[in-house]
Amino acid sequence: MGGLLALSRGIDRMNTLIGRSVSWLILVAVFVSAVNAVIRKVFSISSNAWLELQWYLYGAAFLLAAAYTLLENEHIRIDILYGYWKRRTQHWIDLIGHVFFLMPFCLVSIWLIWPWLMRSYRGGEMSMNAGGLILWPAKALLLAGFVLLFIQGISEIIKKIAVMRGIIPDPHPDTGHHVPPAIDEEMRLATGFAEDDARGETRK
Known part of the structure; x- marks a missing residue:
């Protein structure tokens, strides 16, 4: 179990670094949006490339930080009764959810996105908007987001089993709703x- 926990810690460090780094992309997106708005109003000049760059940046922050959100246990829970169960019951719910829902969903998404991305890359697919950006980097971000989420899911499963076996302390003992x-x-x-x-x- 020691080797698996070391793997889990490595995954956590990686996704923490990525998550905290890409959060700055929101600020960059706001800056691009503000500059684009000023140029459009003052000089009557606009470009679809600048508009699309904004959602590229926002999409990158959202997708690449999804794994970090899972790590920090800040994802949205649909079941509002979750917080009323005993912590051990919550652990079982999380473990079952990760194994039977999160991991298969990520694998299917990666499997479907990969050929879609390759077709876009090989064909040099461009935005349908005049002056727009090339599209494959946006699709690559989608693939990267699911890969990171899948890897973080492995870490969460390892930690969840270790917590339930009493090997490590619960990293989120006050989980509520x-x-x-x-x-x-x-x-x-x-x-x-x-x-x-x-x-x-x-x-x-």
Whole structure:
């Protein structure tokens, strides 16, 4: 298990470096957008290349930082009841989700994107907009995003098993949910959690 944990730490360091680095692309995208707007208003000059560069930069930040988001446990959870389960139950949910949903989804996406990217690269596919950019780099970003997410999924599975076996401490012991306080209380009342808490306090 020691070798697998070393692999996991290496993956985490790589995706942390990439995630923190590409976050600056949002600032670059904002700068490009502002300069493009000023030039368009002042000099009545515009270019589709500049417009497309903005979504290239934003797409790069979003796709390449997806793995880092998973590492930091900041991805959006659909199940708002997740935060009410015991931590061990949450570990099982995460592990099953990673193994049976995240990993297959990433593999299928990589398998489908690769020939699509190769056709675009070999054909020198360009944007349909006049003066637009070449398209294969954007498709390459999509492939890179799923590859990084798949690799991070391997790291998360390793860590999850190690945590459940008591080998390493839980890196996210206070994992909860993203429900606002008002909705949170309504959910607790609706699901009976508030009543259970009250009975627990009475027993004390």
